[in-house]
Amino acid sequence: DTGVSQDPRHKITKRGQNVTFRCDPISEHNRLYWYRQTLGQGPEFLTYFQNEAQLEKSRLLSDRFSAERPKGSFSTLEIQRTEQGDSAMYLCASSRAGERENTIYFGEGSWLTVV
Amino acid sequence: AQTVTQSQPEMSVQEAETVTLSCTYDTSESDYYLFWYKQPPSRQMILVIRQEAYKQQNATENRFSVNFQKAAKSFSLKISDSQLGDAAMYFCAYRTLPSGNTPLVFGKGTRLSVIA
Numbered sequence: 179d180t181g182v183s184q185d186p187r188h189k190i191t192k193r194g195q196n197v198t199f200r201c202d203p204i205s206e207h208n209r210l211y212w213y214r215q216t217l218g219q220g221p222e223f224l225t226y227f228q229n230e231a232q233l234e235k236s237r238l239l240s241d242r243f244s245a246e247r248p249k250g251s252f253s254t255l256e257i258q259r260t261e262q263g264d265s266a267m268y269l270c271a272s273s274r275a276g277e278r279e280n281t282i283y284f285g286e287g288s289w290l291t292v293v
Numbered sequence: 294a295q296t297v298t299q300s301q302p303e304m305s306v307q308e309a310e311t312v313t314l315s316c317t318y319d320t321s322e323s324d325y326y327l328f329w330y331k332q333p334p335s336r337q338m339i340l341v342i343r344q345e346a347y348k349q350q351n352a353t354e355n356r357f358s359v360n361f362q363k364a365a366k367s368f369s370l371k372i373s374d375s376q377l378g379d380a381a382m383y384f385c386a387y388r389t390l391p392s393g394n395t396p397l398v399f400g401k402g403t404r405l406s407v408i409a
Contacts, residue, residue: 220384220399284338
């Protein structure tokens with residue numbers, strides 16, 4: 179069990195540029211979640227996948243955001259035409275579906291700073 | 294919509310003492326989970342303790358225990374014998390059953406400082 183891995187850990191980008199974050203979940207986990215966390219706030223749900231299917235998207239996920247999980251393993255979160263308000267930590271998490279007690283495990287997050 | 298409220302933005306405790314962090318939530322569901330997560334500075338969020346709503350017995354994990362009051366929709370975390378390593382942000386979170394589509398809903402967090 180190597181845990182949830184996220185890359186890059188930090189990204190500084192200019193406003194208007196596109197950025198992509200990658201998440202590798204725990205290997206046997208079929209659910210994968212993306213959350214956004216700004217300073218002084220709790221994480222806010224963005225979207226989640228069960229295997230390769232994106233089952234739910236928050237209204238926080240504007241048209242500039244897109245997430246994929248093409249083979250049901252790793253996932254990417256792309257932000258197009260970044261804005262300063264996108265500056266936040268993007269957290270990935272994973273869990274096993276189908277069990278009553280399925281703990282959600284988080285990665286260390288990817289910090290995005292838009293300048 | 295479910296909401297989670299943590300009314301204490303910051304708390305402090307002397308090393309070896311006990312501290313209680315408060316959490317209230319709002320839901321119309323009868324079966325759900327409640328969690329406390331710990332997020333140290335620049336480190337990943339880790340699960341501290343979990344409570345299932347249908348279980349009346351309060352969950353305990355070593356120095357960490359909860360006081361779950363279902364009727365009052367209250368879920369406080371007690372940390373006994375506080376250690377320097379307990380200093381972190383603590384988030385209370387809620388979710389419905391695993392088969393549901395509701396993700397974790399977090400409160401805004403409580404920053405805990407431990408004074409040596």
